Structure formats: structure tokens, C-alpha cells
Amino acid sequence: MKMYVGTEWIDKPKTIPVLNPYDGSQVDTIPRADADDIERALATAVRGARAMRRLTGYERSQILRKAADLMTQRAEDLARTITLEEGKIIGEARFEVSRATEIISLSAEEAKRLGSEVVPLDGAPGVTKKFGFTVRVPCGVVLAISPFNFPLHLVCHKVGPALAAGNSVIVKPATDTPLSALKLTKIMLDAGAPPEAVQCITGSGGEIGEALCRDPRVRKITFTGSRDVGEQICRVAGLKKVTMELGSNAPLIVMPDADLEKVATAVAATGFSNAGQVCISCQRILPLKSIYADFLNVLKPKVAALATGNPLEDKTKMGPMVRERDAVRVDEWVREAVGAGARLVTGGERRGAIYAPTVLADVKPDMRVSRSELFGPAVAVTPVGTIDEAIAMANDTNYGLSAGIFTQNIDWAMKFVQEVESGNLHINWGPQWRADLMPYGGLKESGFGKEGPKYAVQEMTELKMVVMHLS
Numbered sequence: 001m002k003m004y005v006g007t008e009w010i011d012k013p014k015t016i017p018v019l020n021p022y023d024g025s026q027v028d029t030i031p032r033a034d035a036d037d038i039e040r041a042l043a044t045a046v047r048g049a050r051a052m053r054r055l056t057g058y059e060r061s062q063i064l065r066k067a068a069d070l071m072t073q074r075a076e077d078l079a080r081t082i083t084l085e086e087g088k089i090i091g092e093a094r095f096e097v098s099r100a101t102e103i104i105s106l107s108a109e110e111a112k113r114l115g116s117e118v119v120p121l122d123g124a125p126g127v128t129k130k131f132g133f134t135v136r137v138p139c140g141v142v143l144a145i146s147p148f149n150f151p152l153h154l155v156c157h158k159v160g161p162a163l164a165a166g167n168s169v170i171v172k173p174a175t176d177t178p179l180s181a182l183k184l185t186k187i188m189l190d191a192g193a194p195p196e197a198v199q200c201i202t203g204s205g206g207e208i209g210e211a212l213c214r215d216p217r218v219r220k221i222t223f224t225g226s227r228d229v230g231e232q233i234c235r236v237a238g239l240k241k242v243t244m245e246l247g248s249n250a251p252l253i254v255m256p257d258a259d260l261e262k263v264a265t266a267v268a269a270t271g272f273s274n275a276g277q278v279c280i281s282c283q284r285i286l287p288l289k290s291i292y293a294d295f296l297n298v299l300k301p302k303v304a305a306l307a308t309g310n311p312l313e314d315k316t317k318m319g320p321m322v323r324e325r326d327a328v329r330v331d332e333w334v335r336e337a338v339g340a341g342a343r344l345v346t347g348g349e350r351r352g353a354i355y356a357p358t359v360l361a362d363v364k365p366d367m368r369v370s371r372s373e374l375f376g377p378a379v380a381v382t383p384v385g386t387i388d389e390a391i392a393m394a395n396d397t398n399y400g401l402s403a404g405i406f407t408q409n410i411d412w413a414m415k416f417v418q419e420v421e422s423g424n425l426h427i428n429w430g431p432q433w434r435a436d437l438m439p440y441g442g443l444k445e446s447g448f449g450k451e452g453p454k455y456a457v458q459e460m461t462e463l464k465m466v467v468m469h470l471s
Helices: 035-054 057-073 075-086 090-110 153-164 179-190 205-214 227-237 260-276 289-304 324-339 387-395 410-419 453-459
Strands: 003-005 008-010 015-019 026-031 130-138 141-145 168-172 198-200 220-224 241-245 251-254 284-287 343-346 358-361 378-381 402-406 424-427 461-469
Touching (some): 003 035, 003 179, 026 075, 035 130, 035 141, 035 198, 035 205, 057 075, 057 090, 057 153, 057 179, 075 090, 075 179, 141 153, 153 179, 153 220, 168 179, 179 198, 205 227, 227 241, 260 289, 260 378, 284 289, 284 387, 289 358, 289 378, 324 343, 324 378, 387 410, 402 410, 410 424
Parallel strands (some): 141 220, 168 198, 251 284, 251 402, 284 378, 358 378
Antiparallel strands (some): 003 008, 015 026, 130 461, 343 358
């Protein structure tokens, strides 16, 4: 596919192949952008920001509403594109498209809600005959950098609110999975977005990402990806508004009163979807010792039953990882844990980019499969003695994006809510759950700022304070 820069779909002499993770076949190619393309994209985005600012909230809403309708019409093509470039099973890809469409619909509603607030200045000592109110205005140029694992959904979480707020947006999609973002760009243009308002520039993040982030014409950066890349972006960004959605190694605490069948079902659902390549994927499971053995006995058959294979076939329950080298890395971490005393309950086998759904028991907290972000189809189970020990272990990490607990005890549940250091907390489900209208973001090194169209619009606008001095 061509990239969309400077109001044109353009190709370049140098291209990058887009490969199918399942069989390694070439799905398409994308242009490798250079410095001239970066400058053209930035200059165009400045004009696009002016064009978007002139549109009314209703007009922006209508563009996004039309885009959501087009996404519905093109849903199956978008889903197949996601599966071919990213490797997730077709059922998950279809669900991603439906969620992405909902994000654009929600953004259409938020475009009509950029209001102001009256500030009661006479509440300050000695202040009379003053009237104060706020005005919320667009940032200008938004740079949206998205990861491979949700190549449409997470792009929509950036593009939808950016346009709703009256900004222009430059999308830099993941090099492995750029096709969904390019098709979304075409949809936005077909829906009536100003030609300068949306651009999608492709190429290596290492080659073009820093130049885009550093440029002062970019006023807002929204990034989803790894902690290390996020930190580098913050170093070079300068004085800009930044939203960081970074990594995690999400814990799930299992208390003695939990229904173990429900827990095992939740782990199978939230630990292995998209081959575990989800930032809030259930990674660390912390059952109390009194139910530890029983829990493993219930969990093992549910995970072993997850059939792997061709992600385009409906019978497949888990597809490949996005790159074979990632499956190799997961295998290395699993073998390292087993060599240090962990017990392999099920899985632990690799076939190309497919890594079998894996359960590790007797995992020590200092093992890499527990301390770092695995981002793969394996869960690490560690027994704990008390809820206080479980919470301490859940918090013993630099991350804090999502966490869960299974219990019917309201005191335990509220202790978890009050003491676990995480931006998203789930009671009686795994940590991998998100409604796209809710505020979503992490604590600690999992990032800052919130997604969800209502909250992202606030992140992508600036607040002016107006004081009228009355006679």
C-alpha cells in the first residue's frame, strides 16, 4: 500500500515488506519514509490543524459518524487485514473491528461536547464584579504512534479523539502492522475529513519516529508501546503534552472463596487472547496456598484445550505471535524459569511463530517471567500465604496498568482496590478487560494520561481561562 502524506497517496523507491506471521508470506509492502516526507507531513499537518479548528463540533461529529458507517460496511476486509498482518485469530479480529467502530462513534459524540465551565470567581476573598469561564481549544498537531498488537483499535483510540477535538493527526503505525491504519486513513478521507487533517506515514520508528517527536510543530504525542521506547519519546519530546500507554505484567489474585472454574475460564480468556500480546494480559497469577493445587488442576485442561493454527480458520483459538523471534524469546524465558525451579504444567513448545499456550507453576517472584513483561502466551503461577502477601507481590513491580482479584468477600475486594497500585482494577475477572468509553491508563512506569474518547479529548485540548472585569 501507499502511504498518505501531504494530501497524496505516495510510494517510495525503498519499501518494507509486510509479512503474514502465520506462514511468512508477503501480504503487501509499504513505503520507507525519509526526511523529506517527515517535513512534508509536518507542514501539511499545520495547515490541517487550521482547517480542523474552523469546523464546528457538529461538522466534526458528522465526519466521524460517516467514518463509523464506512467501517461497518468494510468490516470483513478490515478484519482479514488485521489477521493477515498481525496474526490474531479471525474472531478476535472481527471483534477488534467492532470495538474500533464503537470508538469512532464515541468520538463523534464527544466532538459535540467540547464545552466550557463557569468559574465562580466571587468565591475568592474580596472579588466582586468578575465573571470567569473556561474555553477548551484544540492542541493543534497530534502525533499518534501505535503498536502492532491492535493495529486498528488502538489507532482509532488516537485518531478519533484527535479529530473530535479539532486537531490534525499524523499516524505513525507499527512497521509490522501498518495496513489497518492506512485503510483507516482512507476511510477518514472518504468520510469527508479535510485532506490535510489526517496523514499516515510509514517506515522504521528508529528512522522517522524521533524526528517527528522532537519537532516543535507537534503539540501533542499519544503513544502506546513499550516502556523503554516511551521513556525515549519523553526525553526528546520537549515541552509537549504527552500520553503514554506502556507495558505491564498484570497480576491476578485468587482468594480461597473464589469459584475456581470461573477463575480458570477468566485466565484462559485474559491470558492467551492475541497469543498473550496484550499489555493488560493476565501474566502473574497469585492463588492462596490453600487452593493452589486445586486451581492448577482446573486451569490445566482449559489452557491445553486452546487449539493453535491458521488464524483465518474459525476452529483456531490462538494464532501465531507477530514475529518468530518473539516466540523464540518466550521459549527462552519459559526454559529459563524451568531451569530455575519452575514447573511446566502444560505447553512449553514452539512451532515457528506459534508458541503453545503455557502454564508455569511454582514461579518465584524474581524470575524473569514474573518480573518483566512477557507479552506472550504463558502465565506464571505463584502461591501466596495471605492477601497482604498477595497485594505486596502484586505491587512489587515497576508496572501498574491493570490487576484483578477473585473473591466474594467485600472487605478483601475493597482492600485490593485501596492498596493495589494499578490504573485499572477488576473484581471477579482477569486484568484484561476494557470498555472503550472508560478512562484507561496506568500508574508508575505503565504510563500517564488517559484514553477513552471523553478523556482523550481532554488530553488533546488546551484550557483557556477568561475573566471579564465588569463595571
